[in-house]
Structure formats: C-alpha cells, structure tokens
Amino acid sequence: MSAPQTQPLFDCGVPDERTRGLAAAARAVRGGRLVVMPTDTVYGIGCDAFSGSAVRDLLAAKRRGPDMPVGVLVGSWTTIDGLVTAVPASARALIEAFWPGELSLVLEHAPSLAWDLGSTRGTVMLRMPLHPVALELLREVGPMAVSSANTSGNPPASTVTEAITMLASSVEVYLDGGPSGEAVASTIVDLTGPRPRLLREGTVTAEQVAEVTGQDVDRA
Template sequence: MGEDAMLLNGQDPAAIARAAQALADGALVALPTETVYGLGARADSDAAVAQIFAAKGRPADHPLIVHVLDVADAERFAQDLPPVARRLMQAFWPGPLTVIVPRAAGMAAAAAGGQGSIGLRCPAHPVARALLAEARKLGVLGVAAPSANRFGRVSPTSAQHVLSEFEPGLLVLDGGDCEVGIESSIVDCSRGHPVLLRPGVLTEAEIAAVAGEPLAPRDAAAPRASGTLAAHYAPSAVVRLLAPAELQAALSKETPHALAVYSRTVAVPQGLLQRVMPRHARAAAQELFAVLRALDAQGAREIWIETPPADAAWDGVRDRLSRAAAAFSDSAS
C-alpha cells in the first residue's frame, strides 16, 4: 500500500489524535491490542459498526467485542455487571479476557449482533489504551473491534498483516507485533454461572479460581460470540492437524507438492518448507498467526501441523488450529 497507505505511528500523539477523531467521526481505524490487531468503530453508532461487517464480509448477526478503557466505561454498555464479571474484570483487566454481560437497552445493538448480551474487554496494549483515552474525550465510550482481517481468515498480529487485508484509505495505527498473538478468552457471565465460550492464553483454571466456581462448558443456550464458529482462522493453504505419530507416518510417504510442516517434536525431511513450533504454549500462541501467514506467502498449498499437547496451557492454540483445519473440512464436504 505504499507511502499513502495511512499507516500511522502509534507512538506519535498526533497520530493517536488523528485516529481518535476518525473514530469520533464514524470512520474505521485499525488498532493494535496485545492479542491481535482490531478493526475498530465507535460502538455506540450502529452506522459506524455496519462498516466493520461490510469491510470484513462478516455476517451482521455475528457479534463484536467492545473495547473499553475501564470498568466505568464498561458499565455504560451493560444493563448490569454480575458479581462474577466484576471479579474477573478486577483480576484480568487490562488484559486478554472478554466478559459477556447483559446489554444496556438502546446501546450498541449492532455491535452485539442484535443480542441482549454484549462482550466487553479492556485491552492492555499502550497504543490501544491511548486511543481509547483520546477517543473518550471526543465522546466515544467504547470501540467495537473484531480482528482486522477478512472474515474467517487468519487474524493479523502486525500492522503489515492489516495492510495486506484491506484497500488503501484505512487508518492503521502501528503498535508493533502483538505480544499475546491469539484472541482473548471469552467468558459468558450473563446467565448466572460463568461459561467459557472461547479459550485464550488464560487457562480455564486461572479464570475459575478468580470466578470462585468451575466454568461450565458451552451449551446450546450460550450467546453467539466472536471466533466461535467451527471453521475459522484459516490461511489460504489447506491445514491438516495431525498427532505426532500420524505426522511422522505421513511424512514417511510421498508428500504433496508445496507442503509446509509446523511441528514441535517430529523430524521433517530435508527439502520441505518447515517451521519449528515453540515448546512453550505462550510462545507458540504469540507466533501462530504470523507463521500461518508466512507459510501462505511462501507458497505452501498444504500445511501439516503437529497437534499441540493436551494440557490446559495449550487450549487456546489447539482451539485456533482445530478451527483452521475445520475450514478445509467444511469446504471439502
């Protein structure tokens, strides 16, 4: 997208002010968070939020997460904040946790996908926080911001990833590479007992310890939530998720053209495009989407990925990879 790509330095107060004014005027702004880059619009304007759905090609009934500066701003979007939600906010905000709570009447209906509940998050990234603070001075109470990519594709963890997704003219605040790398954990607090709707880097045990009770599994009555469709986070290449023994066996046979392998423990034959998955879950999460994008860019037509370990620290990574693999299964069925 060149010099006129509207890429702004997130460390520059003038850039923050320009982006905040754009939000106040109802325009879209891409912003960094500690999880992934978001495509933001003022959450209190259904017209502004409609631009997000149009730009992403996202169904309008698939709700967005509203990013707020603090609990006081969260209260403006909530009919009430259940005690369990307040405990989670106090422990994990700012940070990679979204809570779903009953939505205040007349607030952010489009961002909520028309539901009576709304997802709220307080990001930790300093550029996101500076933007939210500046926008609040202009009357913007919160920013609806799903990942800044075409719907169903790999989430962006750098400003350059965002630039590759959209046409020139979008304001993009550059805050460097995202520290967490996968989207926030989502906990539904709108129905009495907390329910984990999407895993992230926070483990279920960590969240349950603060909630004061076990997290219930997702059920049929759960509200719709971002990033919970069966097929999601997919690169252009076909993704196959294989247990270590299955991957080793598959690599011992004739392999397809333009194959890439992303593995932790399995030895990969010379000549194949390979990336080594980190041994630690948080490091793997931080690089996951960047690796999938890089392998796409290097011409991989298939990406074979070693299934991560079964322990809880890997739940978020395993969730994203399972959905990326399901995108191919759905298209092939």
C-alpha cells in the same frame, strides 16, 4: 515486499507520529470511520461502538455478516457500568484479576443503549486491552466496536502491513505498534447465566476463572 500504503499510516514507536496518529484516529472514530490499531492480542479494526453505520462498514470491510457480532473494547474498569444492565460479583472479580488483559466478558447490555453490534441477543462482549496505544485511543473516544483486523477466512493481522494488505482503503487511519507477537485470542466467558460459561479458552484458563469467581465453569 511491503504492502501498498493506501491510507495514513503512523508509527507509534515515534513520539511525534504517535501523537499525530492518535489525534487522526480519534477524528476518524468520531466521524464514523474505521481505524486499525494494535492491541495486546492481534491488530484490531475498530469504530465508534454507538455508530450503527460504522459497525456495518466494519463488517463490510471484513466481508462478514451480523451473525458474528462485534465485541467492544473499553479504556477503564468503570466504563462498563454504563454499558450493561448489571455487573455481577463474578464480573467484578474477573475484571480486578485480569483487566486490562486477554479476557472478554459477555454480559447483558443496557436496554437504553442505541447500538447495533450484530446479532447479539441483548448481550455485549467487553474487554479492556493491555496496550498503551489502544488504551490511549479508547480513553479519548470512549467504547469502540473492535474486531480482528482481517478479512473473513484469513488469519488476524499480527502486523500493520498485513492489515493494510487485507483492508486497504476501507480503513481511514492505520496505527503501527510493531508486531503483535504470537496471535493468541482472548478467553471469552459468558456471565449471563447462573454460572460462568467458557465460550473460548485462551491465555486465561477455565481453572483460573473458577478460582477467581469461586464457581464451577461450564463449557460451551
């Protein structure tokens, strides 16, 4: 049985619907509202990264507190230069090797940025996804705070129907990119210390991180 459709749903496999859906999603993000979109891992729920109220709405929709901060997706390699204090050589090397893709990098965020992503302790987790719909939206609206499209305690949505079932009318626009396939989380590497620190191992392995950076990798 299909989930009830509560908000605008656009099939991004149909060119006209994709165009209309991306335009609707961009308007929603700029208006401080939430959207669900496909990514290269699982479906994500996202909003304007610089809107504190939108991020709070995102956490409320997921029934999650600020103790689990929201990561930020970007649409290009160069976007991160304006978001962090500095981009170390290890980050540049990993970005060139694995972006866009399933690698998230934790760096110290630029102190001038007025954002509230949760209890980040001055850091931000950044990733560039390898999905055409996500990239097109990100390039249109800029950095987005994005988390997996699910409510706390439930598995991440691998289809838009699963996302609708859990998030319903808390989301303004749903973009359907088809099933996401096997739900594999991104690898998370913390680059705020003297050596890379693996916080979560996904598709990108610790050995690959070590090879690209030329450094030993600590594990959390």
